[in-house]
Amino acid sequence: MNYKTIEGSAEDRFIEKKSEFIGYLRHTETEQEALDFIAEIRAMHRKATHNCYAYILRDNNLSRHSDDGEPGGTAGVPIYEVLRKEGLTDVTCVVTRYFGGVLLGAGGLVRAYTKAAKIACDAAETLDMRSAAKLVLTLAYPYYGKIGKTLESFDVRVESEDFGADIVITLYIPVESKDTFTKELIDVCGGSISVKSEAETEYNFGKNAEN
Numbered sequence: 001m002n003y004k005t006i007e008g009s010a011e012d013r014f015i016e017k018k019s020e021f022i023g024y025l026r027h028t029e030t031e032q033e034a035l036d037f038i039a040e041i042r043a044m045h046r047k048a049t050h051n052c053y054a055y056i057l058r059d060n061n062l063s064r065h066s067d068d069g070e071p072g073g074t075a076g077v078p079i080y081e082v083l084r085k086e087g088l089t090d091v092t093c094v095v096t097r098y099f100g101g102v103l104l105g106a107g108g109l110v111r112a113y114t115k116a117a118k119i120a121c122d123a124a125e126t127l128d129m130r131s132a133a134k135l136v137l138t139l140a141y142p143y144y145g146k147i148g149k150t151l152e153s154f155d156v157r158v159e160s161e162d163f164g165a166d167i168v169i170t171l172y173i174p175v176e177s178k179d180t181f182t183k184e185l186i187d188v189c190g191g192s193i194s195v196k197s198e199a200e201t202e203y204n205f206g207k208n209a210e211n
Contacts, residue, residue: 002130002174003058004206005090010124016112018100019049023120025093030059034092041094049099052113054080055092070097074109082117088126093117125206132203133178134159137169137185138194146188154181155205172203 006027013022024041028034034055042051052075054065065076079093095116104112139147144167151158154177162168173181182195 001058002128003089004087005127005129006088006121006124007127008125010120012116012119012123014115014119015100016108016115017102017104019102019104019112020096020098020100021112021116022096023093023116023118024096025091025117025120025124027090028055028057028092029090031055031057031062031064034064037092038094041096045096045098047098048096050075050097051094052076052079052097053092053094054083054117056080056083056089058089070109070113071106074106075113078110078114079117082114082121086118086121088121093120095120127204128206129202130205131175131200132157132172132205133175133200134198135171135173135178135182136194136196136198137171138166138196139169139189140166140192143189143192147185147193150181150184150188156181157203157205172201172205174205175200 006025009024009026011022011024013020026037028037034057038053045051050068050070052066052068052070054076056063063080065080067075075095079095083091083093095113155174157172159170159172178197185193185195
């Protein structure tokens with residue numbers, strides 16, 4: 001299963017008409033983890049006016065949101081919509097507000113909570129998790145230059161290259177591309193390459209993933 005989530009935690013903040021908004025985002029895989037994170041932020045900001053939140057989880061395909069005392073639909077839903085539009089799952093976002101004495105109105109609140117959730121998402125390291133096949137390629141040196149174009153034309157992540165008697169390359173590729181990729185390698189090398197498929201796993205193909 002392919003999905004998009006974040007690594008660890010992230011946060012950012014801003015001031016809007018004297019009210020401080022702090023957006024927190026954390027990777028959470030279960031509802032208990034989400035609730036624990038919400039409780040952690042609430043404990044950290046006991047004097048805050050509101051601690052609104054939303055979470056989306058793969059576990060039981062669950063999602064929840066709360067306005068935490070703000071006018072209905074002005075906080076929890078906007079936070080949730082940011083997470084949904086970002087395509088994130090297994091995440092919990094809490095937006096803390098310290099009221100500054102100036103009313104923002106319903107529209108202003110929606111914009112502020114949307115912004116707080118978005119800047120928290122922007123501060124996070126995104127993981128593009130996909131079902132991947134781990135392949136081990138073994139080839140003679142004369143064929144190394146020939147496979148470069150094939151490696152570049154597919155979304156692969158090279159884990160290691162071992163230059164011994166032969167060249168051994170270990171890499172990850174999305175499972176849906178494995179067969180086409182393997183066939184092209186064999187064609188390019190005229191059959192003079194070994195492509196061994198190991199167990200499938202989840203792997204981060206996001207832009208921050210190391211090649």
